[in-house]
Amino acid sequence: MxxxxxxxxxxxxxxxxxxxxxxxxxxxxxxxxxxxxxxxxxxxxxxxxxxxxxxxxxxxxxxxxxxxxxxxxxxxxxxxxxxxxxxxxxxxxxxxxxxxxxxxxxxxxxxxxxxxxxxxxxxxxxxxxxxxxxxxxxxxxxxxxxxxxxxxxxxxxxxxxxxxxxxxxxxxxxMPEGPKYYPDDQITDHPERFVVSELIREKVLQLTRQEVPHSVAVVIETMKSNDDGLVNIQATIIVDRSSQKGIVIGKGGKMLKEIGSRARVDIEHLLGSRVYLELWVKVSEGWRDKQGILQSFGYKK
Ligand code: GDP
Ligand code: MG
Structure with a gap:
């Protein structure tokens, strides 16, 4: 956060x-x-x-x-x-x-x-x-x-x-001021990454109803499996405004917790392994400016 x-x-x-x-x-x-x-x-x-x-x-x-x-x-x-x-x-x-x-x-x-x-x-x-x-x-x-x-x-x-x-x-x-659109580490290790980010995004949209616009984006920062099969995922939810950040986090972090636990269930189902999911929320206006171009890469719907 x-x-x-x-x-x-x-x-x-x-x-x-x-x-x-x-x-x-x-x-x-x-x-x-x-x-x-x-x-x-x-x-x-x-x-x-x-x-x-x-x-x-x-x-x-x-x-x-x-x-x-x-x-x-x-x-x-x-x-x-x-x-x-x-x-x-x-x-x-x-x-x-x-x-x-x-x-x-x-x-x-x-x-x-x-x-x-x-x-x-x-x-x-x-x-x-x-x-x-x-x-x-x-x-x-x-x-x-x-x-x-x-x-x-x-x-x-x-x-x-x-x-x-x-x-x-x-x-x-x-280059203008803007967010890191793609994480530092290799996306190629985990082709599921995109689906994982979409599952998280879906939960944000479902749980916040109309309050957070569709331009909300989710970036998977890391996705690594332990030796014991647990998959650690860190993801950032990117919103346009700080008011939206407040909504996504919720009172005492309640909303973010709910988003995380619902997304985790779906991701575990997708990956067939136990998942430890950590979520962060960040405000970035630059992201929205690039909505069209990101859409053309299948990043948004
Ligand atoms: P592309 O079709 O524009 O992607 O071109 P490529 O990168 O595939 O390069 C075409 C050919 O030009 C290859 O044989 C490269 O090795 C060669 N090439 C590319 N850059 C240079 C350069 O700076 N100097 C030389 N001598 N050859 C180059
Ligand atoms: Mg080429």
Whole structure:
């Protein structure tokens, strides 16, 4: 039931670019140093979380927006539509190109879309500088210069790591104050995590009736089994306002206790093991601002 007073910055960064420009290599480099949480993050097919970079002060969630890479087709409309809405909600966009290739039609296609659908800061990231002589780099930078109003241009090598720390620190500064959307430890250990958080959320909504809005979120901080089979779960219930925090905790903690014991019964049933559940309540307005984008990962209903 504590509130974290230290300011934390967090947000979403879309990485866009033609195939083979080095998006995955970049993420592997960045996430390889930190916490890798990828394949099992619950999500719909609309957007894909590619990696999450977390430190004590910030969290950057890198996402892929498939719609923007593709030309139109029947399904494409829907994809483009969702790419558009997520590009409106991200905190920054990284547009990645190859240092050893001239600007081409594929790049132009993405640039045109970006211009239309986002008012977010767009960083031009020129990757694979290890493949070109510094003299060859300038004409490439020049060829992109007027294509769009870039927030900043970063020549990098995702393979060798050149200039990546600078890029990450610039992106970090761009992130608004916000909550830690995803826990530090691996989600992949427990694919049930999402279901567990939904069971807790359901109890909050059932027991508080209309008093706590649907935007309430539950983050599973830890989920570990003991040797004797007991599963320890720590979860944070995130609400928008302190008045809602009071409702969720209840008089003398009565409501929170009830939420916990009801959720525990369901979780034990789900996991088939005994559960020790610890619940915390935190107020975070930032969470609500990102409701749309979180929804697209299946985090909200
Ligand atoms: P994606 O399709 O955008 O995800 O691109 P990948 O990350 O799969 O990279 C495509 C190819 O480019 C792979 O063979 C990578 O090893 C290579 N690559 C990526 N970044 C660099 C780089 O900075 N320098 C060099 N030399 N090769 C790179
Ligand atoms: Mg890739």
């Amino acid at each position: 504590e509130e974290n007073t230290q300011t934390f910055h967090s947000g979403f960064v879309a990485i866009v670019g033609r195939p083979n420009v080095g998006k995955s290599t970049f993420l592997n480099y960045v996430i390889g140093q930190k916490v890798a949480i990828m394949s099992d993050v619950p999500q719909t097919t609309r957007n894909k979380i590619q990696g999450i970079y977390t430190t004590d002060q910030e969290q950057i969630v890198f996402i892929d927006t498939p719609g923007i890479h593709k030309a139109h087709n029947k399904l494409g409309d829907f994809m483009v539509q969702s790419a558009m809405s997520s590009l409106k909600e991200v905190d920054a966009v990284m547009f990645m190109v190859n240092a050893n290739e001239a600007r081409g039609a594929g790049d132009n296609y993405i640039i045109e879309r970006l211009k239309k659908i986002t008012d977010r800061p767009v960083y031009l990231v020129i990757n694979k500088i290890d493949l070109v002589h510094p003299d060859e780099l300038l004409p490439i930078v020049d060829s992109y210069k007027d294509a769009m109003d870039w927030t900043e241009v970063f020549p990098i090598s995702a393979l060798q790591g050149n200039n990546i720390n600078e890029l990450i620190s610039t992106l970090s500064k761009q």
